[in-house]
Amino acid sequence: MVQPLSHQPETPSQTAGPYVHIGLMPTYAGNPGYYDEEIGVSPVAEGAQGQVIEIVGSVYDGTGWALRDALIESWQADSAGLFPGQDGADPAVSGHCRFAADAVTGEFTLRTVKPGPVPSRYGRAFAPHISLWIVARGINIGLQTRIYFEDEDNEGDPLLSRIEQRPRVNTLIAKKIGDGRYRFDIRLQG
């Protein structure tokens, strides 16, 4: 026998199931007033610095059908590229939002401010992006992705430049559809 390792594996994930909104977005689930204050209602408060933007989109399954039961969380830096808790970060940016695909149309909307570039540990900066985490019935482990913006300089981004197939890069870039408005569709498969 060898020496035992002292670390233990992560708890395994399970799907969030069809009723994830009961626990994480009670008002959306039809139970308003469950909590005095729900988590992640908006990633920004009044007075946040930077450009206000709105991102709309849908999460599509392998048949092209938009999920009606997806729950998404976003996490982002402020307009200067600082995350909440870091020195000098904008106090009006909590950075975290929970939003759901509409139960009828399957479309989601994220209203926030556009984040600034974020320096990596090694100096090179990530282009402005918003991290997403997607859970739903049928998704056994939460899916991580990022929203980049087509009107930003994404050339040197360490993540995007790692992607060999350039068509896959386009799937991470939100398309501009108006002044401060973007569309970001998520295709789970196909």
Next chain:
Amino acid sequence: MTDLGPLIPRDREMHPEPYWPDYKTSVARSPHQPLLSLESGPSEETGPTFGHSRFGALDNNLILNWTKGAAPAVGERILMHGRVLDENNRPVPNTLVEIWQANAGGRYRHKKDTYLAPLDPNFGGCGRTLTDENGYYQFLTIRPGAYPWPNRGNDWRPMHIHVSVFGHSFGQRLITQMYFEGDPLIPLCPIAATIRNRSQLDRLVAPLDMARSRRLDFLAYKFDIVLRGRRQTMFENKLEGM
């Protein structure tokens, strides 16, 4: 902010298969392309924090929180408790744990649940709490019932409580389900079976914990949760492309 080091890469062998045909919904909702791997950076190593002030006194008491304390829910009264730790066995303090569940009859208070078992007028099925400085959390609730779901011919979910944990960074974000010791439906469940590693599945099964139960009041089940840890290193060489 102190650089605590990159997150330990997620060991996907310890997690469910994304594509699992016995769980039918996963067939069209699992990516065909391989995941891209990247060393964690600020976007993954930071995460939201939640202050104690925004939580109500009954937020972790599902027996009473739907009626704001006016009347208790029906069912088997239980304490669900445990610790949130990281892979290095360090407690994760002040982190948000959220749960949701069906009532004693297996019915969810969700507009989309049309199962014929009735709602309990005194039960909502939703709770949240922050871990203490030792990573400890607890909920008072009722044991949820099993329920049928339209998957294969006659599938029933084992009794379970859904659990969502934040940790201290967005890359630690985890949703899972707690099952109950001795439930004969666990080996029949295609969702539980998405975890191929049997010893990992066993870690989702909470044992009865008589030592934490209270006589003439509630039984207890212990459920510890392990999140990704940080890799502490003296050597951080610049990686290709970073």
